[in-house]
Amino acid sequence: MKPAFEAGRPHGASKNLEERLEPVRKMLLPCMQCGTCSGSCPNAWAMDFSPRHLWRLLLTRNGEEIFKSRTFVLCSTCYSCTLRCPRGLPLTDAMSMLKQAAAAENVRMHRRSVGFYKSFMESVRRHGRVREMEFMTLYFLSMKNPAIPLRFTPLGMRLMAKRKVSFEIPSRGMGRLDAFFRKAKAVEDQS
Amino acid sequence: MMKYAFFLGCNIPARVQQYERSARAVLARFQVELVDIRAFNCCGYPLRNSDRNTYLLFSAKALALAEREDLDILTLCQCCYGSLKMAAHILANNAELKNEVNAFLGKKNLHYQGKARVTHLLTLLHRDIGEAAIREKLKTPFANVKIAPHYGCHALRPSDIMQFDDPVSPAILDTLVSLTGAKSVDWSQKLECCGAPLMGVNDDLSMRLTAKKLANAKASGADYLSVACPWCHIQFDDVQKEMEEEGRTEADLPSILYIQLLGLAMGISGRRLGLPQNKKDICDINTFIAQ
Numbered sequence: 001m002k003p004a005f006e007a008g009r010p011h012g013a014s015k016n017l018e019e020r021l022e023p024v025r026k027m028l029l030p031c032m033q034c035g036t037c038s039g040s041c042p043n044a045w046a047m048d049f050s051p052r053h054l055w056r057l058l059l060t061r062n063g064e065e066i067f068k069s070r071t072f073v074l075c076s077t078c079y080s081c082t083l084r085c086p087r088g089l090p091l092t093d094a095m096s097m098l099k100q101a102a103a104a105e106n107v108r109m110h111r112r113s114v115g116f117y118k119s120f121m122e123s124v125r126r127h128g129r130v131r132e133m134e135f136m137t138l139y140f141l142s143m144k145n146p147a148i149p150l151r152f153t154p155l156g157m158r159l160m161a162k163r164k165v166s167f168e169i170p171s172r173g174m175g176r177l178d179a180f181f182r183k184a185k186a187v188e189d190q191s
Numbered sequence: 192m193m194k195y196a197f198f199l200g201c202n203i204p205a206r207v208q209q210y211e212r213s214a215r216a217v218l219a220r221f222q223v224e225l226v227d228i229r230a231f232n233c234c235g236y237p238l239r240n241s242d243r244n245t246y247l248l249f250s251a252k253a254l255a256l257a258e259r260e261d262l263d264i265l266t267l268c269q270c271c272y273g274s275l276k277m278a279a280h281i282l283a284n285n286a287e288l289k290n291e292v293n294a295f296l297g298k299k300n301l302h303y304q305g306k307a308r309v310t311h312l313l314t315l316l317h318r319d320i321g322e323a324a325i326r327e328k329l330k331t332p333f334a335n336v337k338i339a340p341h342y343g344c345h346a347l348r349p350s351d352i353m354q355f356d357d358p359v360s361p362a363i364l365d366t367l368v369s370l371t372g373a374k375s376v377d378w379s380q381k382l383e384c385c386g387a388p389l390m391g392v393n394d395d396l397s398m399r400l401t402a403k404k405l406a407n408a409k410a411s412g413a414d415y416l417s418v419a420c421p422w423c424h425i426q427f428d429d430v431q432k433e434m435e436e437e438g439r440t441e442a443d444l445p446s447i448l449y450i451q452l453l454g455l456a457m458g459i460s461g462r463r464l465g466l467p468q469n470k471k472d473i474c475d476i477n478t479f480i481a482q
Contacts, residue, residue: 042384046396074393076400077240078384079348083358092349096240103241116391117237120201121245128232130201139391177232180252183295184244187288 020101021063024094030087031055037081037091047071051081051091072098073113104188115142125177193319195265195310196257197225198275201233202421203267206429209465210267210421213450214312216463220328221320225265228256236274250278251292252299257307264309267450269420273345273353275309280352311346311355312450313419317363325370330458332372336479338452339378339413339444340364341385341404341427343420358382367449368417371456372481378411380404387422390430398434401426405442415476416446424448428470445471455480 038050049057049071057065066072075095082092102110119138123130203210218225235249254275257264266272282289283305293303316325342361350358361382368375386400405427408416418424427446434440447469454464455476461467466474 042400043389043396046393046399074389074396076384076386076388076397078344078388080344080382082349090349096243099240100243113392114241117241120237121233121242124201124233124237130205130233132205135205177249179295179298180248181242181245184242184248187244187291 024097040080040084043074194224196262198264198266200271207421209468213464217454234271234274236270255301255303269343269346272311331480334481336373338373338417339408341418376411380407385423385426387426402440409442419449432470445473
């Protein structure tokens with residue numbers, strides 16, 4: 001079978017995915033498979049595995065299946081499952097940990113799903129807050145698909161007409177938040 | 192006199208400037224002093240699901256900056272609110288991580304103890320300013336306009352940490368909407384996700400969530416949605432516009448920021464409240480003001 005993920009350039013520590021699953025597994029051991037999470041999830045219908053099914057896969061050690069699925073990527077963090085779980089399990093945090101594992105290990109099929117927020121934060125890293133035009137430019141570049149910016153052109157024109165975005169040439173900025181990113185990585189490497 | 196460190200985050204200065212304008216205009220009339228701290232940056236929310244440590248540092252820095260000024264933080268955004276509260280909760284329960292964060296912030300002459308509290312605009316209005324004081328300032332209340340209040344997930348849940356309102360049947364925004372003379376309608380999808388966190392991850396699913404909510408609110412008889420989070424507002428305003436062009440929704444249900452609604456009822460002009468900056472035209476909401 002083809003491996004579900006390809007080891008790319010990791011932006012965190014180079015732990016493997018299995019290792020990253022361990023704390024999530026530990027956290028969800030009390031899961032009793034009632035399915036309240038799936039019933040509460042607004043996006044369950046669009047997922048390949050329901051949230052309940054995903055937790056079962058996790059507990060029965062099917063790590064590869066988990067990272068091949070797009071279930072955790074489609075979690076919109078509404079926290080409904082966390083609110084309703086009769087065992088009081090932090091299920092939204094568990095979804096978040098899976099997203100972070102996929103991002104840190106640069107899992108190929110999920111690369112696109114972090115492009116938006118990565119571009120957003122790249123602009124924040126440079127300037128402290130997001131700059132709309134730069135963020136959009138970075139995002140479109142990361143998508144490597146010329147059709148996407150075209151889709152947004154009418155919206156962009158309207159935004160400019162209303163002076164909601166300004167023409168700013170992407171710049172390196174002052175790298176004001178570089179130290180934050182370095183520190184976070186150091187904490188990650190230690191743990 | 193109330194005094195707060197005014198935390199705007201990213202989205203409001205970049206994309207929803209009318210939120211800042213209207214909040215400043217309204218809060219000035221309640222003698223709330225807003226202190227701007229230039230060193231505030233992004234709260235880290237966009238990193239919560241990809242790089243948790245960096246998110247924590249961002250939020251800790253904001254909290255430490257407010258603490259240095261001996262101020263509590265006022266946020267206008269559900270996601271900034273949720274992120275800052277969550278970070279404070281994590282740091283309060285992990286002494287080792289807190290030390291680590293402080294060793295880092297120390298180099299920037301900052302220290303995080305956890306003294307600064309985080310308040311959302313709606314809580315400030317409802318709990319601290321209070322219904323009676325708001326009622327006193329109303330000059331031009333609404334009549335016969337139906338508003339569907341949208342709460343936003345990240346202020347409500349996880350409720351044990353957020354302490355914002357009842358996560359199953361919240362009432363604070365309904366109460367505030369009713370104060371303006373508008374009728375707050377009940378709708379079954381009130382507490383569902385607006386779709387914003389999936390924008391950029393899976394645009395199709397994101398828009399489907401938005402379309403479902405818009406259709407449901409419209410069917411409940413609402414003339415407008417009212418929100419108090421810039422992410423939700425972008426979804427119901429900018430994204431709804433885009434959806435209309437793609438033929439994904441016919442609800443034609445504009446979103447008005449709650450603070451704009453309140454400002455109008457207080458007799459503040461639409462221009463000062465940034466009404467023309469909304470993508471979907473909401474200027475005709477003036478026709479609902481009681482004569």
